[in-house]
Amino acid sequence: MTKAFVYTEVQNSVPFGQIPWAKRNPVISSQAGFISKTWLSGLGNNSVGGIYSFDSMENAQKYVTEFFPKAVSKQGVAHTTRIFDAVVTEEASRDMNSPHFGGAIPTKPGAFVYTELQITLLFADVPWQERNPVLKKIPGLLSKTWLSGVNNTIGGFYAFDTIENAKHFAIEEFPKTAAKMNAAVYTRIFDASVVEEASRGMHSPFFQ
Incomplete structure (x- = not known):
């Protein structure tokens, strides 16, 4: 059951066809509490992001504070993350x-x-x-x-x-x-x- 949503966006400009999502998907989906991700490709600027669902607020917080920053740092770009309470909405x-x-x-x-x-x-x-x-x-x-x-x-x-x-x-x-x-x-x-x-x-x- 979805308990939390996560929004991410990376400050880059890469056409989505050049994103190695086939390699990244298994790594992302193996993170604790992961339920789903919808990839996002910015209109006009080709930023890359996602809207995710997690099974707990704790696992969502772990994703945005541990896994995601380390993954993005390898690309040398800034990023945005947000966590939302799915239960109340x-x-x-x-x-x-x-x-x-x-x-x-x-x-x-x-x-x-x-x-x-x-x-x-x-x-x-x-x-x-x-x-x-x-x-x-x-x-x-x-x-x-x-x-x-x-x-x-x-x-x-x-x-x-x-x-x-x-x-x-x-x-x-x-x-x-x-x-x-x-x-x-x-x-x-x-x-x-x-x-x-x-x-x-x-x-x-x-x-x-």
Whole structure:
């Protein structure tokens, strides 16, 4: 059962076709508590990252503090990691058809969007029951996995049918939501089409 999510992004610029994912997948999947990884390839900048699920917060923390920094240091680049509590967001995410909690999306995703708001808010105080119906009307949205950071930041991992719809949401719509909350944002768009094969080998729930 998924208890924690991990987000990673490496500050590089490498077309995904040049990433030796076939060699890396067995090493990554052998880490304690690993459940799944969806590879991420940055739109426009070819950054490389992933959204992972782990069986415990402790194993997620071990991954981002021990294994991942050592692996990235060999590449000589900086990186970003985040840990999220999957337990507190399960109900809200199930309501948004999250594949991480058994949701079945009707088509392969064409793009992913990652968002995080620079605020501190317990997830119990997030009005997701009001927000979800609004999100479900967004063109092309296939699913959302709500994210609640270990320091109570709020975010989401979205799957879209096309890059165009993902860009419209990330560039035009999401900043409006952030402005209403008077919050700074961290937003990324990823090309889902290029990571399918690599992600299937890591039990990604988005490519079953």
